[in-house]
Amino acid sequence: MNSNTNHIQTCYKHPNRQTVLRCNQCGRPICLDCAVSTPTGYRCKECIKEQQRRFNNSIPRDYIFAGLIAFILGLAGSYFLIVLRILSGIFALLLGPSIGMLVVKLVRAVTQKRRSSTLNHVTVIAAGIGAGLPLLSNVFRILQSIVVGNFRLLFSNTLEIGWGVAFLVLLCSVILSNMKGFSIRR
Numbered sequence: 001m002n003s004n005t006n007h008i009q010t011c012y013k014h015p016n017r018q019t020v021l022r023c024n025q026c027g028r029p030i031c032l033d034c035a036v037s038t039p040t041g042y043r044c045k046e047c048i049k050e051q052q053r054r055f056n057n058s059i060p061r062d063y064i065f066a067g068l069i070a071f072i073l074g075l076a077g078s079y080f081l082i083v084l085r086i087l088s089g090i091f092a093l094l095l096g097p098s099i100g101m102l103v104v105k106l107v108r109a110v111t112q113k114r115r116s117s118t119l120n121h122v123t124v125i126a127a128g129i130g131a132g133l134p135l136l137s138n139v140f141r142i143l144q145s146i147v148v149g150n151f152r153l154l155f156s157n158t159l160e161i162g163w164g165v166a167f168l169v170l171l172c173s174v175i176l177s178n179m180k181g182f183s184i185r186r
């Protein structure tokens with residue numbers, strides 16, 4: 001091999017295409033069609049696939065544990081808000097993000113940092129269901145207060161459900177944004 005061979009390297013998939021690019025993982029020459037741009041440079045499609053396979057390494061019990069953690073904490077947070085009632089406005093705004101972070105930390109610990117986009121979705125949906133369940137009692141009370149014409153009760157329950165929804169939305173968005181950060185990094 002002399003230095004001249006470097007000038008006529010061709011794509012390993014398309015031997016008729018000359019290229020100056022190389023995959024920064026496996027080092028094989030790649031043409032522009034085969035190159036995937038990553039924050040650390042160009043990579044071939046095979047190396048990207050391999051990288052994603054390694055990143056999506058959740059095992060079945062991860063989904064069960066993540067779902068349980070998210071469901072229980074979402075449910076607990078939502079119940080806590082309903083018990084506190086008057087204070088629920090402030091607590092909804094504080095509890096949503098902090099319970100969200102707690103869920104992410106616990107899921108990360110329990111799954112030993114294994115990850116997949118399905119795991120993210122399972123966690124968010126379980127948290128949403130958990131946080132949403134206690135609100136059903138409010139829905140029931142709202143219907144009841146309409147039937148008996150108690151508008152004070154209607155107002156307080158509507159307000160409560162509003163804070164409950166705020167808690168749910170904050171909880172889920174914090175979980176989603178923090179888990180996405182460690183799902184797939186190209």
Ligand SMILES: [Zn+2]
Nearest residue numbers: 023026044047
């Ligand atoms: Zn490669």
Ligand SMILES: [Zn+2]
Nearest residue numbers: 011014031034
């Ligand atoms: Zn190519």
